[in-house]
Amino acid sequence: MRTVLILASLVALTALAAGAYWWRSAPHALPTRLVCLSGPTSSGAHAGMVWIPAGTFEMGDDVYPEEGPRHRETAAGFWMDRTEVTNAEFEAFVDATHYVTTAERPGKEGAAVFVMPSGDDGLGDVSKWWRYVPGANWRHPGGPHTSIEGRDHFPVVALTYEDIQAYAKWKGRELPTEAEWEWAARGGASRMPDHEQPKDANTWQGVFPIIDTGEDGFAGVAPVGCFKANAYGLYDMIGNVWEWTADEYRDHTPKARVIKGGSYLCAPNYCMRYRAGARQPEEDDLATSHVGFRTILRASDRAAAP
Ligand SMILES: [Ca+2]
Numbered sequence: 001m002r003t004v005l006i007l008a009s010l011v012a013l014t015a016l017a018a019g020a021y022w023w024r025s026a027p028h029a030l031p032t033r034l035v036c037l038s039g040p041t042s043s044g045a046h047a048g049m050v051w052i053p054a055g056t057f058e059m060g061d062d063v064y065p066e067e068g069p070r071h072r073e074t075a076a077g078f079w080m081d082r083t084e085v086t087n088a089e090f091e092a093f094v095d096a097t098h099y100v101t102t103a104e105r106p107g108k109e110g111a112a113v114f115v116m117p118s119g120d121d122g123l124g125d126v127s128k129w130w131r132y133v134p135g136a137n138w139r140h141p142g143g144p145h146t147s148i149e150g151r152d153h154f155p156v157v158a159l160t161y162e163d164i165q166a167y168a169k170w171k172g173r174e175l176p177t178e179a180e181w182e183w184a185a186r187g188g189a190s191r192m193p194d195h196e197q198p199k200d201a202n203t204w205q206g207v208f209p210i211i212d213t214g215e216d217g218f219a220g221v222a223p224v225g226c227f228k229a230n231a232y233g234l235y236d237m238i239g240n241v242w243e244w245t246a247d248e249y250r251d252h253t254p255k256a257r258v259i260k261g262g263s264y265l266c267a268p269n270y271c272m273r274y275r276a277g278a279r280q281p282e283e284d285d286l287a288t289s290h291v292g293f294r295t296i297l298r299a300s301d302r303a304a305a306p
């Protein structure tokens, strides 16, 4: 009997050790968090928003040519969504208005989706990791086989500029200009922060586009508000998903807007755009799996100053 017990204990210990080894060595054994931030802290017109005070700053940066030249800009005070707009928030809009997004309309069904290439042959070739996927839309951001079930708190993606304008209008809000967005992202910092990959943001660790080690806790998009807020209380201004602004990207055909902040796909070896001063064009009618948005309410819109 004693021998049996000893043998059983040994088997159990071996199984535990093997389990621990597997857990530590499995490449994507990351905690799957579906919620990081619960609901708005206030109600009414400013629910879920924070006040961004007026200020003057030196806009732009000098890592990539499109970021310069640096110049002085002034922003008036405004309220801003403290997180990227979520699937649940967008769903409330669709439920109320029966709005059909661009990527769901007949003849246009589909969106651009990031697909991790299987080998290193895709390095340097954008077409190897961006695919136009029929059936991809905000409800199925990775394609028809994917869903937002259980992902209420994730940022809504795969929307065009027309779609986000419709949402903002329904909320009685507006979209930020590039200057307003950049001013808010700096969190009042008078000097441009350094160019290092940020630690408090969902970006990409490893060799883009083939190895995302997820050291920041997420290989892929994260629920909103998982990383430390900036000095104004804004979450994920840098990283997670890019964010639309209202400004046209000059001299771009077809017509495009400026997007800001970088995304979970930004890595030092490919796209160091996890900075407030970074920018990129996004075509107005392109729905993409790594671009989201947030809205603002200007002090001039209503009696909105704090
Ligand atoms: Ca990440």
Ligand SMILES: [Ca+2]
Pocket (backbone or CB within 6 Å): 084, 236, 237, 238, 239, 240, 241, 242, 243, 261, 262
């Ligand atoms: Ca973001």
